[in-house]
Amino acid sequence: MRNSHRVKMERELTQEAFGALLMHFDPSPQRAVEKFEQMRSQLVTFFECRGCPLASDLTDATIDRVARRILEGENIPSAALAPYFYGVARNVFREYLRLPDRKHISIDEARFTEHPSEQPREALRRLHDKVALELKLECLEDCLKVLPIDMQGAMISYYEGEQSIKINNRQRLASSMGISVGNLRIRVHRAREALEKCVIVCLEGQQTNETELLQ
Amino acid sequence: MEHQSIEEGVLLRYLLGEMGEDEQEQIERSYFTDAALFEELRMVEHDLIDNYVRNGLSALQREQFERHFLCSPERYKRVEVAEILFEFGTRNSAKKGLSLVKEPVVQPTSPRFPSAWLAIAASFLMLIGSAWLLIDRARLKSEITNLTLQRDEMERSQTDLQHQLAERDRVNQQLARDLDKAADTTANEKNDQRGTTDLSTRVAAFVLMSGFSRGEAQSQKLHIAPSVEVLRLRILLVKDDHKKYTAVINDVDGQSPWRGAGLIAASSRSGRTVEFKLPASLLHDRDYVLTLKGVTATGSEDTIDEYPFSILRR
Numbered sequence: 001m002r003n004s005h006r007v008k009m010e011r012e013l014t015q016e017a018f019g020a021l022l023m024h025f026d027p028s029p030q031r032a033v034e035k036f037e038q039m040r041s042q043l044v045t046f047f048e049c050r051g052c053p054l055a056s057d058l059t060d061a062t063i064d065r066v067a068r069r070i071l072e073g074e075n076i077p078s079a080a081l082a083p084y085f086y087g088v089a090r091n092v093f094r095e096y097l098r099l100p101d102r103k104h105i106s107i108d109e110a111r112f113t114e115h116p117s118e119q120p121r122e123a124l125r126r127l128h129d130k131v132a133l134e135l136k137l138e139c140l141e142d143c144l145k146v147l148p149i150d151m152q153g154a155m156i157s158y159y160e161g162e163q164s165i166k167i168n169n170r171q172r173l174a175s176s177m178g179i180s181v182g183n184l185r186i187r188v189h190r191a192r193e194a195l196e197k198c199v200i201v202c203l204e205g206q207q208t209n210e211t212e213l214l215q
Numbered sequence: 216m217e218h219q220s221i222e223e224g225v226l227l228r229y230l231l232g233e234m235g236e237d238e239q240e241q242i243e244r245s246y247f248t249d250a251a252l253f254e255e256l257r258m259v260e261h262d263l264i265d266n267y268v269r270n271g272l273s274a275l276q277r278e279q280f281e282r283h284f285l286c287s288p289e290r291y292k293r294v295e296v297a298e299i300l301f302e303f304g305t306r307n308s309a310k311k312g313l314s315l316v317k318e319p320v321v322q323p324t325s326p327r328f329p330s331a332w333l334a335i336a337a338s339f340l341m342l343i344g345s346a347w348l349l350i351d352r353a354r355l356k357s358e359i360t361n362l363t364l365q366r367d368e369m370e371r372s373q374t375d376l377q378h379q380l381a382e383r384d385r386v387n388q389q390l391a392r393d394l395d396k397a398a399d400t401t402a403n404e405k406n407d408q409r410g411t412t413d414l415s416t417r418v419a420a421f422v423l424m425s426g427f428s429r430g431e432a433q434s435q436k437l438h439i440a441p442s443v444e445v446l447r448l449r450i451l452l453v454k455d456d457h458k459k460y461t462a463v464i465n466d467v468d469g470q471s472p473w474r475g476a477g478l479i480a481a482s483s484r485s486g487r488t489v490e491f492k493l494p495a496s497l498l499h500d501r502d503y504v505l506t507l508k509g510v511t512a513t514g515s516e517d518t519i520d521e522y523p524f525s526i527l528r529r
Contacts, residue, residue, distance in 0.1 A: 042247055045256065048287050049229060049239070055287045086247040094512060098456075136299045159304035189258045192300075199296045 021067040024081055039063075039085055046089055058096060062089045139202035143195050150177070151191045158188045221245065221252060226259040231276060232283035236512060264297045270363070384449065384483060388422050417444040419495070422451065423505060423522040435524040443495045450507055450522065455480045455487040457509030461516055462491060464498070464505050472497045476510075498526045 025035040043062055047055035065088050070076065076084050144152050157173050174184040221242070228234055229242050246253040266272050267280050285291055421437050439446070450462075460478040465471050473493050480487045489507065502525045508516040 038250060038253070041257075042253055044289065045246075045253075045260075046243055048290060049232070049243075051232065051283060051286045053287050055289065082247045083244065086243060097458075133299075133302065136295075137303060140296075140299050140303055156304070156307055159300050160308045185258060186254070189254070189261060192261060193257070196293055196296050199299065200292045203292070203295070 017067040017071045020070050021063070024070055024076060024078060026078075039082065042082075043085065043089055046086070047093065050093055052093070052096060054096075058089075058092050062092045065092070136199075136203060139199050140195075143198035143202060146198055147191055147195065151187065154184070154188060155191055155195065158184070221255070223255075223259050226256050227263060229256075230260055230263055230284060231279040233279065236514065261297075264294050265301070268294065268297045268301050381483065384420065387420050388449070388451075417442055418447055418492075419443040419445070420447040420449070421524075422449050423524060425520045425522060435522075436527050437524055438527050439495060441528060445492050446495045446498070447490065447492050448505070449488050449490040450505075452480055452487040452489060453520075457511070457517075457519075459510040460489050460519075461508045461510060462489070462505055463508070464493075464503050467502050500526055500528055 022029065022032040022036055025039070026032040040059060040063065043059040044055050047058045052058055062085065066076075066085055144155060147155065154173060154177065157169055160169055170181055170184060174181045177184065179187070225242070229239065234242070246256055263272075263280070263284070267277065272280060285294065419437075419439055421435075424435060437446075458479070459476075460480065462475045462478060463471055464473045475491045475493070478489050478491055480489050482488075502523065505522040505524065507519045507522070509519050510516055
């Protein structure tokens with residue numbers, strides 16, 4: 001079912017094609033990988049904001065397509081790479097809209113409002129199952145330890161308290177770190193991006209364990 | 216690339232799907248080439264998720280969040296992480312709150328110095344004040360819980376009403392189909408539809424059929440009671456290929472008493488439909504044609520089908 005509504009993806013992105021693509025981002029391999037990751041994130045955001053449940057798949061399709069064109073000799077200046085990616089992404093999106101069976105998605109891929117017997121609030125209320133919540137908090141605590149020490153405390157303090165207490169906390173936290181509240185917000189945001197990835201991987205690992213136990 | 220400053224409110228509208236195609240494209244072109252703007256967008260996204268988790272969104276924003284923003288498994292996972300962070304922060308706050316209550320500041324007592332008595336009195340007042348604040352906070356939390364329950368109850372009632380409306384629509388369509396069948400088998404019988412009228416709301420609902428599916432010479436007759444104030448018209452789509460639709464009603468003189476734009480197809484038990492309302496006073500006892508058009512990605516309109524009908528006021 002999932003394959004039937006994918007845009008044609010050519011999943012054979014060879015190492016050669018990927019290397020050629022990275023070189024177009026930046027001559028330095030490390031910077032190239034950073035820019036590639038950013039572009040991937042921008043593409044996922046684009047497809048999500050356009051309401052696509054298969055944002056990751058469409059992102060991969062876009063990257064594959066651009067990589068293939070570069071390998072075939074298309075000359076794309078570095079400064080024009082981002083707009084080029086955006087143009088290809090829009091084409092991929094248009095093709096996705098024209099797919100006849102895109103409306104038929106599996107229950108696992110369906111948005112909350114498309115679940116026949118589930119509402120978003122009900123799905124989120126499941127988090128309050130005590131056992132599951134404790135396991136999830138364990139994931140968070142483990143992932144917090146991966147952050148730099150100064151950011152561990154900052155992340156905990158940043159999300160404490162309600163409304164005015166939270167605001168005062170953040171002002172005090174920024175002062176103690178010798179930075180502005182705006183700068184604090186940026187640092188916490190970057191730490192949270194890393195924390196999200198770690199927690200999601202940890203949660204997926206827990207789900208795999210539960211599935212194995214049930215089999 | 217020079218950093219573009221875009222207001223948070225604009226980025227929020229983008230995330231909640233409140234923008235037209237041109238505005239979306241403008242934002243997207245900007246953040247694809249401006250890393251700082253993209254980071255700003257991601258921060259606004261985090262704030263939006265946090266507000267959703269804390270029930271800090273308006274009812275409309277919450278609906279938009281659940282309908283548009285929560286479109287992918289990845290976004291659901293980010294909301295899940297926000298829930299965990301919120302729970303973690305709440306527990307830490309609770310621990311600190313408890314520790315403050317357990318450790319009140321007590322000044323040494325020495326009757327020789329009046330200032331000591333003042334200090335004792337001040338400490339006592341602080342203790343009373345803290346206790347009062349805790350009690351008041353508990354009361355407020357209880358009120359919030361009650362209000363939340365009331366709101367949930369209202370939402371459930373709204374959902375029930377929507378189900379009832381959907382059921383009524385289904386009955387309307389079945390009536391229309393039955394009337395159609397009866398009309399087609401009788402040579403002299405005229406094609407007409409009385410629709411359903413909700414006397415309490417003065418709304419008359421009709422299902423329009425394509426002129427081609429009913430024979431070119433045939434036109435639906437919509438009988439409208441004098442008390443009807445609003446017409447609700449529904450069109451069953453053969454294919455739903457457009458994000459938005461436009462409906463235009465023209466009379467035989469080419470005048471256009473009504474035009475509806477930005478219509479979005481919805482799912483019903485009969486399939487994908489487009490539905491809209493218009494004041495009954497706009498239409499008189501004469502013939503009309505409703506033209507349904509699909510809006511393309513470039514903003515142009517493709518004619519999809521035409522629905523001839525006549526208004527007859529009983």
